[in-house]
Amino acid sequence: MRHIPLEPPAFFPRGPSPIARLAFFGLVSIALLFVDTRYHYLEDVRHVMAVILYPLQRAAQLPGETLSEVGNYFASLRTLNEDNAALKRLLVERSAMAQTYPAAQQENARLRTLLDLGKRYGAAATAVEVLYTSRDPFAQKLFVGKGPGADLRLGEAVIDADGVVGQVTRVFPHMAEVTLVTDKDQAVPVKVQRSGVRSVLYGAGAGHAPELRFMAPSADIQVGDVLVTSGLDGTYPSGLAVARVATLERETGQIFARITCAPLAGVDRSEYLLILGRSAAAQPRPEEPAEPDKAKKIGKAKRRGAGTP
Amino acid sequence: MALPNIAQLSTAGPEEILRPVRPWFIGVTLALALLGNLLPVSGVALALKPDFVALVLLYWCIQEPRYVGVGIAWWIGLVMDVGDGTLFGQHALAYAFLAYAAEFFRRRVLRFPLWQQAAQVAVLLGLCAALVLLVRYVGGAPLPRWTYAVPPLVGAFLWPVVTLVLQWLPRPQHSSTAL
Numbered sequence: 001m002r003h004i005p006l007e008p009p010a011f012f013p014r015g016p017s018p019i020a021r022l023a024f025f026g027l028v029s030i031a032l033l034f035v036d037t038r039y040h041y042l043e044d045v046r047h048v049m050a051v052i053l054y055p056l057q058r059a060a061q062l063p064g065e066t067l068s069e070v071g072n073y074f075a076s077l078r079t080l081n082e083d084n085a086a087l088k089r090l091l092v093e094r095s096a097m098a099q100t101y102p103a104a105q106q107e108n109a110r111l112r113t114l115l116d117l118g119k120r121y122g123a124a125a126t127a128v129e130v131l132y133t134s135r136d137p138f139a140q141k142l143f144v145g146k147g148p149g150a151d152l153r154l155g156e157a158v159i160d161a162d163g164v165v166g167q168v169t170r171v172f173p174h175m176a177e178v179t180l181v182t183d184k185d186q187a188v189p190v191k192v193q194r195s196g197v198r199s200v201l202y203g204a205g206a207g208h209a210p211e212l213r214f215m216a217p218s219a220d221i222q223v224g225d226v227l228v229t230s231g232l233d234g235t236y237p238s239g240l241a242v243a244r245v246a247t248l249e250r251e252t253g254q255i256f257a258r259i260t261c262a263p264l265a266g267v268d269r270s271e272y273l274l275i276l277g278r279s280a281a282a283q284p285r286p287e288e289p290a291e292p293d294k295a296k297k298i299g300k301a302k303r304r305g306a307g308t309p
Numbered sequence: 310m311a312l313p314n315i316a317q318l319s320t321a322g323p324e325e326i327l328r329p330v331r332p333w334f335i336g337v338t339l340a341l342a343l344l345g346n347l348l349p350v351s352g353v354a355l356a357l358k359p360d361f362v363a364l365v366l367l368y369w370c371i372q373e374p375r376y377v378g379v380g381i382a383w384w385i386g387l388v389m390d391v392g393d394g395t396l397f398g399q400h401a402l403a404y405a406f407l408a409y410a411a412e413f414f415r416r417r418v419l420r421f422p423l424w425q426q427a428a429q430v431a432v433l434l435g436l437c438a439a440l441v442l443l444v445r446y447v448g449g450a451p452l453p454r455w456t457y458a459v460p461p462l463v464g465a466f467l468w469p470v471v472t473l474v475l476q477w478l479p480r481p482q483h484s485s486t487a488l
Binding site: 028053 | 350380392457
């Protein structure tokens, strides 16, 4: 074995200087950032790289999975019994509601035919497990695992037992990215369950409560009101619980009331989520200039500058 | 197998000759660091988790600039962007900057004791985090929580560990004196 010192003295040419290389790669990075932020052209590249990276990601998940499996194994009988009892209680409580549900649905269907409205959500739903929360401190996202057969689409609503968690924003072969309702770029069309007042719930990023913006101070809304999806955007089926009004400031000097809300769903706690498939009978959105990745933009407050591609 | 004695577990001085590092060793350590970054943690662990890739990359940029430079760092950053689901080019830019900073850093860093190196590493990692913050903020992202400043500091604390571990293998005494 021989090891020759490979580093030549600095006065021999060694390719571009570090500053030149930094300038080159820095400019490429900024171009990439710009393209990714504004135009979302790089999703295919991301998908290919994600597939290549998948084995490594899978390997990274193994230690945690093993730990939790070992923990499960040693879970005491008592905990399981308690869980079981609690679940049975819950089942009885909910079964009353469930029994009235078909009747209510029938009635609803009759009324809807009378009113000639489109069908409500009724497509398949997929149960998924949360793999991990996003490591990006600037975004509120999480990644869920999905079976190879699961047919998830962009923009599908994600809920847990208590309410709306977010929507699917990226689909990879073995997992999907869910953007939470608390993300800054997320907006959910909602209405107040009590009064029917419509509004849009805007996420505000990590550590900030989502807000209802542009609500007149006189709007019929109170602290404690439950907000449900209005279904107006065609993304979220109507009637899903989203949040509860937490604070309400009506100042006479302001044009709009300042309303913050607390999500009802365990957006940062739930381990199992349900992804609601989009109903085939959903009303088609009014035609906009052809945008291939329209679903992704739903919920983004910002408009893209470019017109048709 | 003999355990390394205390003298071996100190930092290599500027006059000490280390055995040349094989490229595969660099690749393996970088892959392990990537694995560390991809660990699915949440909560407090996520807030504390340093950027292992940045640490290992910085180490190799200082020790082996022939193999690891701005270009390699940029590509690894791109991989990290995909792994974390962040904007394309965000980590790439930060790592390229880190590699460039290491180019100056390496001429003097070995003269300092480890804890003083760690202080300088804290500055570098902090600058990297600030660069990412700037890029994302310009791109319209909200300001993160204050815990955003924690991982670079944790990374700096880990710098001596990373240095000792990565220097332990290419030490000539390691194999010769153990026999």
